[in-house]
Amino acid sequence: MDLGIKGRTAIVCAASRGLGRACAESLAREGANLTLIARNPGPLEEAAREIRAAHGVQVAAIAGDVTEAAGRDALLAACPAPDILVTNPGVRQVPGDFRSFDRAEWLKWWDVHFHSSIDLITRTTPGMAARKFGRVVNVSVSFIKFPQVGFAHSHAARVALSGAVAAMVRELVGQNVTINTVCPGLFDTDALHTNLHGHARRGNTTYEAILADRLRTCPAGRLADPKECGDLVAFLCSAQAGFMTGQNIVNDGGVYQGLF
Numbered sequence: 001m002d003l004g005i006k007g008r009t010a011i012v013c014a015a016s017r018g019l020g021r022a023c024a025e026s027l028a029r030e031g032a033n034l035t036l037i038a039r040n041p042g043p044l045e046e047a048a049r050e051i052r053a054a055h056g057v058q059v060a061a062i063a064g065d066v067t068e069a070a071g072r073d074a075l076l077a078a079c080p081a082p083d084i085l086v087t088n089p090g091v092r093q094v095p096g097d098f099r100s101f102d103r104a105e106w107l108k109w110w111d112v113h114f115h116s117s118i119d120l121i122t123r124t125t126p127g128m129a130a131r132k133f134g135r136v137v138n139v140s141v142s143f144i145k146f147p148q149v150g151f152a153h154s155h156a157a158r159v160a161l162s163g164a165v166a167a168m169v170r171e172l173v174g175q176n177v178t179i180n181t182v183c184p185g186l187f188d189t190d191a192l193h194t195n196l197h198g199h200a201r202r203g204n205t206t207y208e209a210i211l212a213d214r215l216r217t218c219p220a221g222r223l224a225d226p227k228e229c230g231d232l233v234a235f236l237c238s239a240q241a242g243f244m245t246g247q248n249i250v251n252d253g254g255v256y257q258g259l260f
């Protein structure tokens with residue numbers, strides 16, 4: 001299926017590897033020109049070079065931190081009028097005991113998992129609405145549907161992002177601007193393996209035991225390929241997806257058992 005986004009301009013956040021990189025690859029395969037952001041310039045430039053070579057699209061690489069205002073300013077200076085925005089804080093979830101959190105700690109995670117995305121959405125959707133095309137996809141986590149012990153800080157901020165979006169989308173869809181959120185489960189990325197090693201250390205067990213335990217609770221019985229996130233995101237950015245907005249789409253191999 002031709003997704004109808006050839007020549008469109010897309011920002012993809014946290015895109016030198018992992019889920020962000022997979023989103024960039026899928027959008028580039030569909031002919032979108034990209035502006036990517038990640039903190040470390042070397043791997044980011046390499047990713048940009050590889051995507052240009054593989055797909056023949058324009059790729060700009062902005063070295064910066066998307067969770068900080070300066071990084072987002074640099075990103076929007078390089079690409080002030082995107083047709084497509086894929087938000088992704090990049091930062092992996094680190095467990096924490098809510099009893100030890102003061103206001104500053106809660107606000108730190110609010111900035112990472114809520115404000116970094118909402119700021120980009122707020123600054124790009126007016127232009128999308130004026131141009132009568134816009135697709136925003138937030139990369140979140142399946143756990144917003146069933147928050148986990150130890151992650152109150154990040155899950156709260158991510159749930160808030162979906163809540164804010166739900167209140168915004170009806171003002172935008174009439175101008176052909178949609179905002180959806182993908183909620184990935186276990187994807188085979190560096191962040192996932194680092195998380196599993198951390199769980200193993202804290203639980204005084206092995207990485208292999210933790211991985212086997214996670215896979216036992218996943219009906220698909222496997223980790224997902226990041227491409228399975230990238231292609232879902234590309235569809236949500238397609239011309240065809242203009243009637244679908246404000247959704248939180250779980251992509252987790254059947255772990256989440258709720259009907260809605």
Ligand SMILES: NC(=O)c1ccc[n+]([C@@H]2O[C@H](COP(=O)([O-])OP(=O)(O)OC[C@H]3O[C@@H](n4cnc5c(N)ncnc54)[C@H](OP(=O)(O)O)[C@@H]3O)[C@@H](O)[C@H]2O)c1
Pocket residue numbers: 013014015016017018019020037038039040041043064065066067088089090091092093139140141142183184185186187188189190191192
């Ligand atoms: N993998 C999973 O199973 C999974 C499932 C659900 C949700 N998620 C979420 O998806 C996000 C990405 O995870 P991933 O698995 O793709 O991680 P990953 O493989 O470690 O990749 C992270 C990417 O984000 C960039 N990045 C990290 N912090 C950044 C920042 N502050 N500003 C700009 N770029 C930044 C990294 O480059 P630099 O280090 O150079 O900045 C890298 O390109 C995380 O928020 C994670 O919680 C992951």
